[in-house]
Amino acid sequence: MTSRLEARGITLAYDQRTVVEDLDLAIPDGSFTVVVGPNACGKSTLLRGLARMIRPAAGQVLLDGAPISSYGAKEAARRLALLPQSPVAPDGITVLDLVARGRYPHQSLLRQWSRADEEAVRRAMGATGVAELAERVVGELSGGQRQRVWIAMVLAQDTPLLLLDEPTTFLDIAYQLEVLDLLADLHAGGEKTLVAVLHDLNQACRYATHLVAVRAGAVVAAGPPSEIVDAALLREVFGLVGEVVPDPQTGTPMVVPAGREARRSGTVASTSP
Amino acid sequence: MSAPAESQRCRIADTGRPEIHTVGAGPWTVRVHPRAVAVVVGLAVVAVALGAVALTLGDFPLPLSRVLATLAGSGSRVDRFVVLDLRAPRVALALVVGASLGVAGAVFQSLARNSLASPDLLGFTTGAATGALIAIVVFGAGAGGTAVGAVVGTLATALVALALLGGATGGYRLVLVGIGLNAILVAVDNYLILRSDLTVATAAQTWLVGSLTGGDRTTVAVVGTGLAVLLVPALGISRRLDLLAMGDEAAGSVGVPVASTRAVALGVGVVLVGIATAAVGPIAFVALAAPQLARRLTGTTGPGLVAAAVLGGLLLLAGDVLGQRLAAPAQFPAGTMTAAIGGLYLVWLLAREWRAGR
Ligand SMILES: Nc1ncnc2c1ncn2[C@@H]1O[C@H](COP(=O)(O)OP(=O)(O)O)[C@@H](O)[C@H]1O
Ligand SMILES: [Mg+2]
Numbered sequence: 001m002t003s004r005l006e007a008r009g010i011t012l013a014y015d016q017r018t019v020v021e022d023l024d025l026a027i028p029d030g031s032f033t034v035v036v037g038p039n040a041c042g043k044s045t046l047l048r049g050l051a052r053m054i055r056p057a058a059g060q061v062l063l064d065g066a067p068i069s070s071y072g073a074k075e076a077a078r079r080l081a082l083l084p085q086s087p088v089a090p091d092g093i094t095v096l097d098l099v100a101r102g103r104y105p106h107q108s109l110l111r112q113w114s115r116a117d118e119e120a121v122r123r124a125m126g127a128t129g130v131a132e133l134a135e136r137v138v139g140e141l142s143g144g145q146r147q148r149v150w151i152a153m154v155l156a157q158d159t160p161l162l163l164l165d166e167p168t169t170f171l172d173i174a175y176q177l178e179v180l181d182l183l184a185d186l187h188a189g190g191e192k193t194l195v196a197v198l199h200d201l202n203q204a205c206r207y208a209t210h211l212v213a214v215r216a217g218a219v220v221a222a223g224p225p226s227e228i229v230d231a232a233l234l235r236e237v238f239g240l241v242g243e244v245v246p247d248p249q250t251g252t253p254m255v256v257p258a259g260r261e262a263r264r265s266g267t268v269a270s271t272s273p
Numbered sequence: 274m275s276a277p278a279e280s281q282r283c284r285i286a287d288t289g290r291p292e293i294h295t296v297g298a299g300p301w302t303v304r305v306h307p308r309a310v311a312v313v314v315g316l317a318v319v320a321v322a323l324g325a326v327a328l329t330l331g332d333f334p335l336p337l338s339r340v341l342a343t344l345a346g347s348g349s350r351v352d353r354f355v356v357l358d359l360r361a362p363r364v365a366l367a368l369v370v371g372a373s374l375g376v377a378g379a380v381f382q383s384l385a386r387n388s389l390a391s392p393d394l395l396g397f398t399t400g401a402a403t404g405a406l407i408a409i410v411v412f413g414a415g416a417g418g419t420a421v422g423a424v425v426g427t428l429a430t431a432l433v434a435l436a437l438l439g440g441a442t443g444g445y446r447l448v449l450v451g452i453g454l455n456a457i458l459v460a461v462d463n464y465l466i467l468r469s470d471l472t473v474a475t476a477a478q479t480w481l482v483g484s485l486t487g488g489d490r491t492t493v494a495v496v497g498t499g500l501a502v503l504l505v506p507a508l509g510i511s512r513r514l515d516l517l518a519m520g521d522e523a524a525g526s527v528g529v530p531v532a533s534t535r536a537v538a539l540g541v542g543v544v545l546v547g548i549a550t551a552a553v554g555p556i557a558f559v560a561l562a563a564p565q566l567a568r569r570l571t572g573t574t575g576p577g578l579v580a581a582a583v584l585g586g587l588l589l590l591a592g593d594v595l596g597q598r599l600a601a602p603a604q605f606p607a608g609t610m611t612a613a614i615g616g617l618y619l620v621w622l623l624a625r626e627w628r629a630g631r
Contacts, residue, residue: 053522077528084522088386090515090574097574100293101516105528109509112304113295157527 001028004193005050005080005161009059012042012049012217019045020217022059027161027210032187033195034204037214038238043197044085046214047165050195051082063161077105081154085165085197089138095149096134099125102156124155128182144175151182162186164196168203176200180207201238205229205252213237229253309571313580316570320587324364327594328356332602366488367593367607368586369496370549371559375567375585376500376507376578377545378560383514383576384538388622389447391561392427392546396454398557400430401550402481403458403465409477410469420495424547430454431543448623483554483608485593492552499548500582507541507578510534515575556608558615559588565622 003026012020019042027033027050035043048054050061052068061068068076081102089098102124103117125131128148133141138149147167154162167183168176184207187194198204204211205225213220213228215237221228234240234255242257257263295302328340333355335343342348343356378391392398404426408414414422437450462481466474480487513534516524525531546560566588567580589607592614596605 048522051522051526053525073525073530074528077526082522082526084520084526086520087523088518088520090518092572093574096293101519102527104512104516109512110301110303113293113302118293154526 001026003027004029004064005195006062007046007050007059008062010049010056010061011058012045012054013057014045014054018057018217020049023217023219025050025212025219025222027193027195029193030190031193031210032184032208033193033210033212034208035195035197035212035214036199036201036204036237041214042217043214044165045217047082047163047195047197051080051163052076053082074105077157077159079159080161080163081157081159082163083150083154083165083167085169087150089146091139093138094134095130095136095138095141095152096121096125098138098149099130099152099156102153102158105157120156120158124152124158127155127186128152144171144178147171147175147179148182151179155186160191161193162195164194166197166199169199176203183207201229201255202247202252205254206247206250225253229255306571306573309573309577309580312567312570313583316580316583316587320368320583320590323587323590323594324368327364327367327590327597328360330594330597331355331360362488362490362493363485363593364590365493366485366496366553367590369493369500370485370553370556371563371586371589372582373496373500373503373545373549373585374556374560374589375563375581375583376504377542377549378562378585379564379567379576379578379581380507380514380538380542380545381560382564383517384535384542385447386518387447388565389561391558391564392542393555393557393560394448394619395430395434395451396458397427397430397434397543397546398550398555398560399455399458399462401427401547402555403461404429404547405480405551406462406465406477409480410465410473416492420548420551423551424544427543427547427550430458431539480554482606483556483611484606485553485589486604486606488553496548496552500545503541503545504578504582506537510537510541511576511578514538518574554608556589557612558618559585559592559611561622562615562618563588 005027007023007025009022009024010020011018011022023046025046035046037043045054049056052061055069063071063076063079071079099121100117103120106117107113122131125134128151130145130148130152133145133149138146141149151164151167154164164183168179171179180203183194183196186192208225210223211225211228212222213233220237221233230244230253231242234242234244240257241263242255244253245256246252247254294305294307296305297303325337325340328344329335329337335352335355339348339352340356343352348356374392381390381392381395382388384390401423404422404424405419406422407426408418408422412418412422434450434454438446466477469477513524513529516527516529517531517534521531549556563585564577564581567577567584568574570584571577571580589611592610593607596607596610599605
């Protein structure tokens, strides 16, 4: 297994507050890696660290074998894109203008727009189905449309590595699947390595080729969902009692939490350290 | 735009309308917003016209034809003295100071992602005044020392404001920090004036209202040079400032060096405000209103530095002309006029933000 993106012993902290400590993680090339874990366990922090948004207090992130901090801002941005959890659409910006911003790392002061830019934007908007919305104002779109526009922006960036922080949160179930299907299609194209933070474990098991379970800033398990997701992992990562059965539709692991009473007695036992 | 080799439009969807305009020659292509270009040209024409009219106004009225003749090189000695030595520096000063404030306002508003984040509301202008007063009253400084004092005062206020805001740049917090800083600095200004002797106090008081009457060629040259020099880094980071509006992470992801962009923007904004304030005293609301109005007129999302500069110059010149003519022969300083007009604009802006629930 090769990894263009790799974390080696990274410690990530805000001011004095350490969230991730001495973490090792390799993102397999060509994988659809999904990061799961309870709220506030450090998933976003980890993604920020991988995408050079936070400089590690210790250790380093390697991009194509070199420390990511050794790359110029645009150079790194041509290899790796991050869609943060809550990006801001500037007031009054149109869909086309927003998507076109993804081309920034491919441009320079004297070369602000090229055929390649036009082609990439067209492709990104086509893949995400937002071409018809080109002249609409982003702020006036539905949640699902808006999310597809943001994905179009990072697609236009045309990077081999794409990191997405909770791309499906705040969407209803149909839109969630729509976005996940879109990501799966991108992944199936074979050119991209995807890393996404997802909340729904069952969706994570369906779509991930590589699952990373995080608890309290540490990787508890990593591997194909069918190999690592079981009742013990549920308990360890989420402190949840339940069983894991094959998904009737896809055969991937599916989590069925235990009933209230059983869960209570079980949880009490599992949370005492 | 002078005719470039080739002009292109990008069509993504078949809506029939071109959506991305570029002009280019050879391997170079630059994106342009046709409406923004038209607005900037239009505003510049209006500013030049108003400047010409301003040269005719005063205790010694001159018809436009004589002003133009004098500008062209002929004209009597008296005409030359009145137009070239008395009035032209004042007009030019209004334009360069207004432009400096417009650019600074655009930079700060982009930086904070907040249309209320202008140097005057945040107390930077008052800080510049306090710095200048300290230079005048405590150190007995001349023009150069006053300018240095103003820049130092702006920088110190900016740093204090940043520390108080602690990274939060939301609407009302920003305004409250500004009100607090302004109140403290005004008190310091008053104290400094009280403890100085009458001549110094009068000079300081005149300067504190923000007036263009003292403008001479040297002042114009200093402010103009400062503006020209600082516009280079400002335009250099303009695109990045535009991208920063998406949030630090989204901007960083597309390759914006967030920290260095911030630092450059802050430096450019602070020095522009410092120089402009040192030259004419505190001028209210130009920095707040010019970038906002420019953005509305051009219909673009970015910081719009050039449009903000042109509109800033135009607003201050208009304020000065109004101040001279409104109750002539009584004269209102330009700063008073912009404060009066700008106050109304601020009320409107706050009401709008309030309704939008921000
Ligand atoms: N910008 C920040 N500044 C300070 N602390 C933060 C910041 N972002 C997150 N944290 C803290 O770091 C911890 C992990 O947060 P996060 O990575 O967002 O978790 P997750 O994405 O798994 O919900 C939380 O305790 C959170 O409060
Ligand atoms: Mg998160």
